[in-house]
Every structure is written in structure tokens, then in C-alpha cells.
Amino acid sequence: MDFFKVENISKRFGGLTAVDKVSFEVSKGEIFTIIGPNGAGKTTIFNLISLIYPLSGGRIMLDGQDLTGMASHRVGAAGVGRTFQNIELFEHATVLQNLLVGCHTHVRTNLVSEMLFLPGLRRKEVELRERVETVIDFLNLQSVRDSLVNGLPYGVRKVVELGRALCMQPKLLLLDEPSSGLNTEETDDMAFWIHDIRDQLGITVLMVEHDMGLVSRVSDRVLAVAEGRPLALGTPAEVQSHPAVMTAYLGK
Amino acid sequence: MRYIFKTHHRQDLQLFRDGFEASWFLLLGAALLVAPFVLGNYALSLLSFIFIYSIVGFGLMLLTGFTGQMSLGHAAFFAVGAYTEAVLQARGWPFVASAPSAILLAAAAGIVIGLPALRLTGIYLAIATMSFNFIVEEALARWESVTGGNAGMAVPRIKLVTESLPAGVPMYMLCLVCVVAVGLVVRNLLRSPSGRAFIAIRDSEVSAQSMGVNLAYYKTRSFAISAGITGLAGALYAHQIKFLGPDQFTLLVSVEFLMMVVIGGMGSLHGAVLGAVFMIGLPELISRVKVLLPSAIADQTGLNAVVFGVLTVLFVLFEPLGLFGRWVKIRTWFSLFPAYRKGMFKRQKSYAKSERLA
Amino acid sequence: MELVQVAFSGIAIGCIYGLVALGFVLIYKATEVVNFAQGDVMMVGGFVAYTFFSIWHLPFGLAVLATVAVLATCGALFERFVLRHILGQPAFAAVMVTIGTGYALRGLVTMVPGWGTETRLLKMPFSEALLRGGGVSIAMDHIAIIVTTAVLCASLYLLFKKTRVGIAMQAASQNQLAAFYVGIPVQVMHTLIWGIAAGIAAVAGILLAPITFVHNNMGLIALNAFPAAVVGGFGSIPGALVGGLIIGVVESMAGYLLPEGFKAIAPHVVVLLVLIVKPSGIFSAMRRKKV
Numbered sequence: 001m002d003f004f005k006v007e008n009i010s011k012r013f014g015g016l017t018a019v020d021k022v023s024f025e026v027s028k029g030e031i032f033t034i035i036g037p038n039g040a041g042k043t044t045i046f047n048l049i050s051l052i053y054p055l056s057g058g059r060i061m062l063d064g065q066d067l068t069g070m071a072s073h074r075v076g077a078a079g080v081g082r083t084f085q086n087i088e089l090f091e092h093a094t095v096l097q098n099l100l101v102g103c104h105t106h107v108r109t110n111l112v113s114e115m116l117f118l119p120g121l122r123r124k125e126v127e128l129r130e131r132v133e134t135v136i137d138f139l140n141l142q143s144v145r146d147s148l149v150n151g152l153p154y155g156v157r158k159v160v161e162l163g164r165a166l167c168m169q170p171k172l173l174l175l176d177e178p179s180s181g182l183n184t185e186e187t188d189d190m191a192f193w194i195h196d197i198r199d200q201l202g203i204t205v206l207m208v209e210h211d212m213g214l215v216s217r218v219s220d221r222v223l224a225v226a227e228g229r230p231l232a233l234g235t236p237a238e239v240q241s242h243p244a245v246m247t248a249y250l251g252k
Numbered sequence: 253m254r255y256i257f258k259t260h261h262r263q264d265l266q267l268f269r270d271g272f273e274a275s276w277f278l279l280l281g282a283a284l285l286v287a288p289f290v291l292g293n294y295a296l297s298l299l300s301f302i303f304i305y306s307i308v309g310f311g312l313m314l315l316t317g318f319t320g321q322m323s324l325g326h327a328a329f330f331a332v333g334a335y336t337e338a339v340l341q342a343r344g345w346p347f348v349a350s351a352p353s354a355i356l357l358a359a360a361a362g363i364v365i366g367l368p369a370l371r372l373t374g375i376y377l378a379i380a381t382m383s384f385n386f387i388v389e390e391a392l393a394r395w396e397s398v399t400g401g402n403a404g405m406a407v408p409r410i411k412l413v414t415e416s417l418p419a420g421v422p423m424y425m426l427c428l429v430c431v432v433a434v435g436l437v438v439r440n441l442l443r444s445p446s447g448r449a450f451i452a453i454r455d456s457e458v459s460a461q462s463m464g465v466n467l468a469y470y471k472t473r474s475f476a477i478s479a480g481i482t483g484l485a486g487a488l489y490a491h492q493i494k495f496l497g498p499d500q501f502t503l504l505v506s507v508e509f510l511m512m513v514v515i516g517g518m519g520s521l522h523g524a525v526l527g528a529v530f531m532i533g534l535p536e537l538i539s540r541v542k543v544l545l546p547s548a549i550a551d552q553t554g555l556n557a558v559v560f561g562v563l564t565v566l567f568v569l570f571e572p573l574g575l576f577g578r579w580v581k582i583r584t585w586f587s588l589f590p591a592y593r594k595g596m597f598k599r600q601k602s603y604a605k606s607e608r609l610a
Numbered sequence: 611m612e613l614v615q616v617a618f619s620g621i622a623i624g625c626i627y628g629l630v631a632l633g634f635v636l637i638y639k640a641t642e643v644v645n646f647a648q649g650d651v652m653m654v655g656g657f658v659a660y661t662f663f664s665i666w667h668l669p670f671g672l673a674v675l676a677t678v679a680v681l682a683t684c685g686a687l688f689e690r691f692v693l694r695h696i697l698g699q700p701a702f703a704a705v706m707v708t709i710g711t712g713y714a715l716r717g718l719v720t721m722v723p724g725w726g727t728e729t730r731l732l733k734m735p736f737s738e739a740l741l742r743g744g745g746v747s748i749a750m751d752h753i754a755i756i757v758t759t760a761v762l763c764a765s766l767y768l769l770f771k772k773t774r775v776g777i778a779m780q781a782a783s784q785n786q787l788a789a790f791y792v793g794i795p796v797q798v799m800h801t802l803i804w805g806i807a808a809g810i811a812a813v814a815g816i817l818l819a820p821i822t823f824v825h826n827n828m829g830l831i832a833l834n835a836f837p838a839a840v841v842g843g844f845g846s847i848p849g850a851l852v853g854g855l856i857i858g859v860v861e862s863m864a865g866y867l868l869p870e871g872f873k874a875i876a877p878h879v880v881v882l883l884v885l886i887v888k889p890s891g892i893f894s895a896m897r898r899k900k901v
Binding site: 050052071072073074075076077081082084088089090091092093096097100101102104105107109111114115116117121122125126129130164168 | 261262264265437440441443444445446447448449451452454455456458459460461462463464465466467473519
């Protein structure tokens with residue numbers, strides 16, 4: 001139960017409290033989803049966990065390590081990988097380059113060896129590319145490997161973003177609305193991949209999602225939030241039939 | 253059409269796409285090596301300037317084209333390199349010692365402006381670099397004891413290790429060696445993790461951070477390397493032009509550098525070189541064409557500026573990929589003939605996300 | 611009292627900075643483009659006024675109006691026919707277009723017969739006069755600048771707050787999509803704003819002419835207007851003026867109190883400090899990007 005723990009995290013933007021004392025725990029190998037109406041603070045919670053926003057209160061623990069107050073760029077090395085709601089890929093780079101940046105936490109850069117492209121660096125580069133190839137195989141991105149991202153269709157970009165997060169070899173993968181903008185077929189693929197990520201790669205998944213079908217299919221447990229506050233926690237079926245949740249979505 | 257069939261990751265990493273491209277570059281190298289025996293002094297000096305400005309282009313391209321940090325202050329780094337070289341050589345230092353000093357001092361200047369600029373983007377960064385340029389220019393003009401102030405200072409003939417080199421061919425060779433070396437270094441940087449980090453910073457700072465890219469570290473590094481490279485160009489420039497004055501390093505010069513890389517083609521090293529060729533070649537071309545024009549359009553300086561400015565605007569409007577982009581399109585047309593499709597390089601119009609709000 | 615005179619000349623030059631910065635801010639608020647050519651437009655304004663007043667000998671008032679009209683039209687035409695094509699490209703492209711245009715303008719004015727590379731003198735009706743009182747003598751030029759700036763800003767304020775067109779322009783610059791939905795022709799608003807900004811630059815050029823004379827590098831004063839806009843807060847109209855006044859006074863005081871050479875770099879040191887400490891300036895108008 002203690003793999004990933006969030007204790008009473010809060011975020012205040014001036015007078016607005018976007019997230020108010022949210023707590024939950026995720027076990028290793030679990031697929032945990034956060035649902036809630038728009039503006040509920042779900043993406044803010046993600047931004048807090050991936051340390052893009054500093055916490056206004058509370059603690060975050062991953063695998064025994066306290067992430068609270070860590071610098072934003074260290075969160076990758078700590079084992080957190082994420083995708084973004086509005087795709088934040090590197091538009092003017094190829095898919096391969098995007099995925100290689102995902103491996104950045106596993107490379108130590110040395111200016112001199114880079115400027116001269118010494119054999120040690122060359123070997124490391126080949127190694128990285130081999131690692132990226134396994135991700136490309138996993139997600140069937142072979143056909144677009146050398147294409148520039150800004151010419152790719154939306155569905156493919158979402159997959160590339162997923163691939164980039166996987167290249168980080170994270171312990172905890174944060175997926176921000178993985179099915180938004182995808183058609184039924186692509187959403188099916190996404191569901192299979194999420195399962196494979198957990199089963200084959202052993203990565204714990206934390207998701208924000210609106211598509212209830214996907215949520216029920218894939219999640220082990222669900223947390224519902226509204227207006228920054230937790231409403232209900234349990235299996236998908238339990239949460240979906242919870243009276244407070246239904247009020248939040250449908251109104252009284 | 254040639255299709256490059258790769259069987260090993262090493263092929264992805266190599267310098268030239270295939271043997272074909274490598275042989276073109278070898279041919280170019282051979283031509284440049286033979287040039288001193290074929291061309292006159294004036295043409296050689298033009299080529300040397302092209303090499304020098306190509307080096308500046310590499311530096312500026314690294315920072316602006318690849319890391320996305322706009323700089324309107326590169327003339328400051330150019331100046332630091334030039335004056336350092338001039339002052340040290342006047343004291344008897346050989347090039348093998350004065351040039352690295354010029355590079356290091358310029359890189360330090362890059363860090364001086366890079367560090368406070370870390371949190372700045374877009375227009376704020378441009379303004380900060382502009383102001384930095386202004387301050388450096390003014391400081392150089394006031395520090396008369398070292399730089400000779402507004403009266404300027406003469407630059408001694410270059411001393412490589414022990415002896416002064418005669419002017420002309422040796423200087424040309426030195427510039428050639430430098431431009432090739434810098435080109436290789438930048439190319440290597442760009443195919444290594446640091447280079448990818450730079451591109452990541454340019455395209456999406458937020459996700460770059462999530463991938464573990466330390467923004468402060470890499471931005472400062474980019475500034476320092478870019479400034480250092482420009483400093484080396486400045487050092488060579490000092491010897492080539494033989495006389496330095498603060499008015500050679502004004503904001504207008506920074507603007508010209510930027511216009512040069514934009515016309516050449518942002519985002520590619522070839523663009524830097526093409527931009528340099530353009531910038532040196534344009535006044536030459538204009539002075540040859542001038543004799544054909546009515547004398548009403550006689551003013552030399554004015555005409556250069558107008559053509560340069562108008563061409564910048566036209567390139568941005570109609571050929572955003574610059575001269576290199578145009579070259580790639582022409583080359584693709586030939587290699588795909590007759591299968592070239594008109595919309596192949598069509599830009600995806602994307603409406604820029606507002607800098608101000610969500 | 612020398613200090614008062616120095617302060618006054620600082621305020622006067624600060625008004626010029628404020629006017630140029632105002633042009634920057636107006637255009638930036640509406641289109642998120644920074645018009646690097648604003649100083650060069652000011653310079654062209656100076657030259658055009660010189661032509662109307664000193665070459666063609668039109669009465670002063672008419673010359674001023676004609677200059678503003680000509681420049682405003684040019685600004686509007688520039689937006690309509692050149693900048694429209696930039697739509698869809700990143701902001702950097704628009705900046706490069708303005709940089710290139712400014713560069714070309716500087717060369718162009720040297721090629722126009724009658725303008726050339728020499729410095730021209732634009733004699734204003736009251737150029738030589740001095741106002742004396744309380745032991746202080748202040749140049750009428752400075753007073754004219756301050757008064758004109760105040761009048762111009764008051765008129766702009768009324769335009770934006772009270773007229774329908776002005777309110778529509780404000781709407782278009784705050785949220786293009788919403789303005790479009792309400793039926794405001796956003797493209798036309800942009801053209802108008804560029805026209806107004808060019809007109810303001812023309813006025814600044816005329817006001818500046820007695821102080822710096824008319825020559826093709828006159829626009830480089832605009833370099834100091836950038837610090838003004840930043841200090842005041844780049845998206846804020848009152849900020850542009852306040853920033854201009856601050857920079858003008860700081861520059862004057864630096865020239866008076868500090869050793870030689872500090873006067874020129876004072877505005878730039880100030881802006882670097884502001885950028886480090888509080889980049890959003892006094893009347894901050896920028897917010898953070900949401901992911």
C-alpha cells in the first residue's frame with residue numbers, strides 16, 4: 001500500500017484554493033484513476049505530483065523517497081514520468097529525438113566528450129537508441145520514427161508522448177487524459193497498452209480520465225474529486241454509484 | 253530517389269548522411285584548399301570574412317535556432333573576443349594562448365548575461381540582450397587605457413606560435429581551419445544528449461523539465477558555448493580587419509547577425525554558412541549591379557541596408573526556412589522528379605499559444 | 611536651480627520615451643508582436659514633418675497634422691499588406707519582419723532626395739524660447755513636449771474608454787476570439803491600432819526633432835524606450851508612460867550626478883535590474899502559462 005503516498009496536498013493560487021487537502025495511496029502495480037468534473041483540480045494534482053507547481057501544503061512520497069519541495073527537473077530521476085493534457089511534444093524534432101530526450105535522466109553529459117564525440121559517448125548513444133527501439137516496438141511507432149512531430153496526426157502524437165514517458169523507465173507513470181481526442185479504436189489500443197505497461201513493464205499507473213468506459217475497464221481503484229476536494233475512493237463501480245459523485249457530475 | 257537504408261544505429265549517428273553527401277563536402281574542402289592558388293587577395297579576404305561570419309552564425313544558431321533563446325546582443329561577445337585578442341597579441345601573446353583566452357572571456361560574458369536571463373523569455377530576453385550589448389559597447393568605449401576608447405586601436409599582425417604570419421594566405425588557412433573545427437564541434441554537440449536538451453528547451457520547457465532537463469544548467473551552457481564561439485570569430489575578425497573601434501560592435505551589428513541567420517535558415521548549420529555567404533556577397537553583388545541602375549539610386553550604404561532589410565522581410569514572409577530551406581526544396585524537386593508534390597513543404601499553420609495567458 | 615532644469619529635461623525626454631513605449635505596448639497588447647521598427651517610424655515622422663514644414667513651407671499646424679496622417683496611413687497599410695501574412699507563424703517571425711523593416715527604413719531615408727545622410731534642422735515655432743520663473747529657465751521645447759504628451763494621452767484615454775471604436779479595440783486586444791464572436795472585426799481593429807501607433811510615433815518624432823535634430827539614426831532613441839516599456843510593465847498603457855518618465859529622469863540624473871558615460875548606460879542598467887527582480891514591471895500584465 002505504501003508505494004506512492006500523497007498526504008493532504010494543497011495548492012493555493014492567491015485567494016483560490018485549487019486543491020484542498022487531498023490524500024490517497026497507490027500500491028505498486030496498481031492502476032489508479034482520478035476522475036471529476038472540469039475544473040475539479042485533477043490536472044493541478046498532477047502538476048503538484050510532478051513538481052511543476054510547488055506545494056502549498058502536504059507531502060508526496062514515492063517508494064520511500066520524499067518528493068516534496070524537490071526541483072522540477074529532478075522528478076524524472078526520482079521515478080515519475082508523465083504525459084500532458086495538451087500534448088507537449090518537441091514539435092520540431094523527430095519522433096526518435098523526442099523519445100531520446102525521454103532517456104535524458106539516464107545520461108550524464110560531459111561537455112568535452114560531446115564536443116569531440118568520443119567513442120564512449122558513441123557507445124552510450126547506440127545503447128540509448130537500442131533502448132528506445134524497445135519502446136518503439138511496444139507502441140508500434142516504427143513507421144513514424146524519423147518523421148517530424150509537427151506533421152503527425154493527433155492520435156499518433158498522443159502515442160509518441162506516451163512513448164516518451166516510457167523511455168524514462170519511470171516507477172510511476174502519470175497519464176493526463178490519455179484518451180482525450182482519440183476515437184474508439186485508438187482508445188481500445190490505449191486500454192491494451194495501459195494494461196501492458198502494468199503487466200509487462202511493471203510500472204504503476206496514475207491516470208486522470210473522463211472516459212468512464214476506459215476508467216471502468218482499466219482501473220483498479222478510482223478517486224473522485226470536485227472543487228479540489230476528495231469525494232469518494234474505491235473501485236470504479238463503487239465510486240460511480242456514490243451519491244456525492246453523482247451530485248457533483250449531474251447536479252442536485 | 254535515393255533511399256538511405258540503415259542497418260545499424262551507428263549509421264544514424266554518423267556525420268554525413270551517406271557517402272554521396274560526404275563526397276560533396278570533400279569536394280568543397282578541396283576547392284577551398286586550392287582557392288589561395290587561384291584567387292586574388294581580395295577574393296581570399298572575402299572568403300576569410302565569410303568563414304568568420306559563418307562562425308558567428310554557428311554560435312548564434314546554436315543559441316537562437318536550436319535552444320530558442322533570442323539574442324540581440326551577440327555583437328557584445330564578438331567585441332569581447334576581438335578586443336581580448338587585440339590586447340593580448342599587442343602584449344606579445346601567441347594565438348594559441350590569446351585565442352583560448354578570447355573564447356573563455358567571451359564565454360564568461362555569455363554566462364554573465366545568461367544567468368540573469370534564465371527566467372526571461374521572448375521579448376524580455378531580447379531586451380535584456382540588447383541592453384547588455386549596449387552596456388558592453390559603452391564600457392569598451394570608456395575603457396580607454398586598454399581599448400583605446402572611441403579612437404580605436406590597431407591590431408598587430410597575427411602571431412600563431414612564435415612568429416608573425418604574413419598577411420593573406422596564412423590568415424585564410426587559419427580561418428578555414430577554425431570554421432571547420434567549430435562546425436564539427438557544433439555538429440557533435442547537436443547529435444549528443446546536450447544538443448537534444450537544447451532542442452527540448454526550445455520546443456517545450458515544461459516537458460523538458462519533466463524529462464529531467466535542468467533548464468538553468470542547459471540554458472547557461474548554451475549561452476556560454478554560443479558566446480565562446482562568437483568570441484573566437486571576434487578574435488579572427490580583429491586580425492582580418494586590422495583596426496577595432498566600438499562602433500563596429502553596436503546593436504545594429506547584432507541585428508545584422510540575426511538577420512543573417514534568419515535569411516540563411518534558422519535551425520540548420522548549413523543555414524549559418526549560407527547566411528554568411530549572403531551577408532558578404534550581397535554588398536559585392538549590389539556594387540556590381542549598381543552601375544546598371546540610374547544614378548538616383550546611387551547611395552551605396554543606403555541601398556545595401558534597404559536590400560538587406562527588404563530581403564529579410566521577404567524571406568520571413570515567403571520562405572521561412574531561409575536559403576537553406578529553398579535549397580532543400582530545389583534538391584528534393586530534382587531528386588523526386590517528376591514526382592515532386594506541390595504541398596510537400598507546406599507549413600502547418602499553427603496559431604501561436606498566447607504568451608500572456610493559458 | 612540646475613537640479614530642477616535637469617529634472618525637467620529628464621521628464622521631457624521621458625515623455626518621448628513614454629510615447630514610443632506607448633506605441634510598443636499598444637501593438638503588443640493587440641497582436642503580441644513587438645514592433646522593433648517603432649523608433650524608425652518615429653524617424654520617418656521627423657523627416658516627413660521636415661519636408662512639409664521646412665521644404666514645402668506649410669503652416670506648422672497643418673504640417674503636423676499632415677505628418678501624423680501620412681504616418682498613420684503607412685502604419686495601417688503595413689499591417690494590412692505585410693503583417694497579415696505572418697498570421698500563423700510564431701511570434702519570432704513577426705519580430706524579424708519589424709526588425710527587417712526598420713533596417714530597410716533607415717537605409718531608405720538616406721536615399722530620398724532632400725533627406726540624405728545629413729542632419730536636418732526642424733525649426734519649431736517656439737524653438738528658441740525659454741520660460742523663466744523662480745530662478746529657473748526651462749526650454750519651451752521641453753514644455754511643449756510635456757504638454758503635447760499629456761494632451762495626446764488624455765485623448766487616447768478618452769478614445770479607449772468612451773468611444774465605441776476604442777472599446778472595441780480594447781476588446782480585440784484582450785481576447786481575439788471573444789471579440790470576433792461578438793461581431794468586432796478584429797483584423798480591422800489591428801489595422802487601426804497599427805495606424806494609431808504609427809501616428810503616435812510621428813508625434814514623438816516631431817517633438818524630438820528640436821532636441822536631437824532629424825537624421826537617419828534618430829530612431830535609436832527607441833532603444834531606451836524598451837527599458838521604459840519593461841519598467842512600466844509590457845502589457846500596460848499607463849505603465850508605458852510611467853516607465854518612460856522614470857527612465858527619462860533616471861537618465862538625466864545619471865548624467866548630472868554620475869561621471870561621464872553612465873548617462874548612456876543608466877536606462878539599460880535599470881532595465882536589467884528590473885528584469886532580474888520583477889520582470890513584469892510596475893503594472894504587471896503578464897501571467898504564467900497553464901499546462
